[in-house]
Amino acid sequence: MDLVAGIDVGTQGVRCIASDLKGNIVAESRETITRSWLEGVFFEQDPEEWWDKTLACLRRLLYRLRQKNSNHASIKALAVDSTSGSVIPVDVKGRVLRRAIMYNDTRAKEEAFLINQFAKTFIENLGYKFGASFALSKVLWIKRNEPSIFEQTRFFIHPTDFINAKLTGEWGISDISNCLKMGYDLINNCWPEFIEKDLGIPLCKLPKVVPTGEVIGTVSKEVADELGLSPKTLVVAGATDGTAAFYASGAHGLGDLSSTLGTTLVLRGISKSLIRDPRGRIYCHRHPEGMWLPGGASNTGGECLQKLFPGEEYRAWDRKVSESVSLPTGIVFYPLMREGERLPFSCQEARSFKIGKENTQEELYAACLEGVGYVERFAIELLERLGVDKVKKIFASGSGAKSELWCRIRASISGLPLCVPASEEAAMGACVIASAQYWGGISKAVREMIRIEKVFEPDPALQEAYQEKYACFVEECEKRGYALD
DSSP, rough: OOOOEEEESSSSEEEEEEETTOOOOEEEEEEEOOOOOETTTEEOOEEEEEEEEHHHHHHOOOOHHHHHTTTTTGGEEEEEEEEOOEEEETTTTTBBBBBBTTTTTOOTHHHHHHHHHHHHHHHHHHHHOOOOSSSHHHHHHHHHHHHHHHOSSSSEOOOOHHHHHHHOOOOOOTTTTGGGGTTOOTTBBBOTTTTHHTOOOOOSSEEEEEEOOOOOEEHHHHHHHHTTTOOOEEEEEEEEEEHHHHHHHHHHSTTEEEEEEESSSSEEEBBOOOOOTOOOOOOOOOOTTSOEEEEOOOOOOOOHHHHSSOOOOOHHHHHHHHHHHSOOOEEEEEOOOSSSSSSOOTTTTTEEEEEEEOOSSSHHHHHHHHHHHHHHHHHHHHHHHHHHOOOOEEEEEEEEGHHHHHHHHHHHHHHHHHESSSSOOHHHHHHHHHHHHHHHHHHHHHHHHHHEEEEEEEOHHHHHHHHHHHHHHHHHHTTOOOOOO
16 A cells, blocks of 8 residues: 655654555554743744654554555655745755744744835735745844854755754755745746845755655665655655645635634635735645645744643633623733734734633633634635635545544634534645655645544534624724735
8 A cells, every 4th residue: 555654844753654555544643742942923943853752753653554464665755734834954965954943933024124125026925925924034034143153054945944954864855835934936946036136145044945746756775765665765855734734624725714723823815816915914824736825824823722721632622611701702902922923814912812801710711712713704805806716625634633622613603614624634734745756746645634523513503693793802902903805
């Protein structure tokens, strides 16, 4: 039986999935990432820990395959996904020169402002602005604040690129998904001149860019020997975690919207044409088959549960809420856990607000679920106003899709059916990417490999009640200047 493997390198851990070419999961494994450096707007991690945990995760995956009498050589291809906008400088030998500056690190606000001054033609053509969380802003920050590291850097790469290079021994290769936030021109398929001419960042320090799903090499002999993989195992160009989750969700046609709810909320639709947003709230990834994937990421999401209910068993909280809280709650909560928002509006000074007071912790928990649902609907309305086809279905992925309570609330707030695949993991999307060559394209791979397991329809009674609460949420946002226009 031919298998493919998907590796998801997230902020909190590494996940691996092995599946057959029909999307049936044969084995899974996980490893936890333990080291992060957080200080104010600074957020860093050690790339070498990602690699150590990736190796451990693959060993565990292969052990579980052996337990099921599967041959290691049955893994024909693998693909990696990871965080969008994270940056690692490496030298000519692939040595890490500093800790990775992570996707939600916003130290580079001044650099983003400068880039936007020089990139006006690029911004007009591509339809998005550079933010402090973008990879190119972080590269410019390193150039201005850590010049010795900048000079030693052979390549500025992303986490996906780093793991691929460790697997193959080939450095300086990236994909069209990860390179969007580095400033790659997805229309003309090149690095734009302003990066070198105006920012002073030599283009030779940026990676070669290939389409997601293209074979970039094979597993090196050293890695193959260490893990017991075949040295013929293909390594396929991957994607950001949001793009991988898009493929894992099952979304594949016009009117489909992928909504990935993890630490943050990431939305992505499908369009025949490039959707431009002069205010930079959304951007368009390029589908390797020529379509566009308009969407963006909010700073709001499951982080509110991590911060307000740390270390808790969320399924137990779901049960408590179902037993004791009448929905909707009497609270309108915008559960932003840090200053600044990206989607559905762009405001670096945005802050959380809460209208009403909870009577119990269960009610506060439910208000968190509702608040993320309001943000999701607000973002969907923005996408439609910008020109995305009217959304007919939400395809849910990420850890939030595991909560039936949250899915029911989200469906009732949006008024749209919410479809949950059998596996909502981004690593499953990486399996789809790894199998694209066998199916003749990623769209066919999605149709053949992703099965929708549950569909949550809007509850008519709740939908009407949430309409009123959502209108209040929008009004409170507008009072604070957080508006769509």
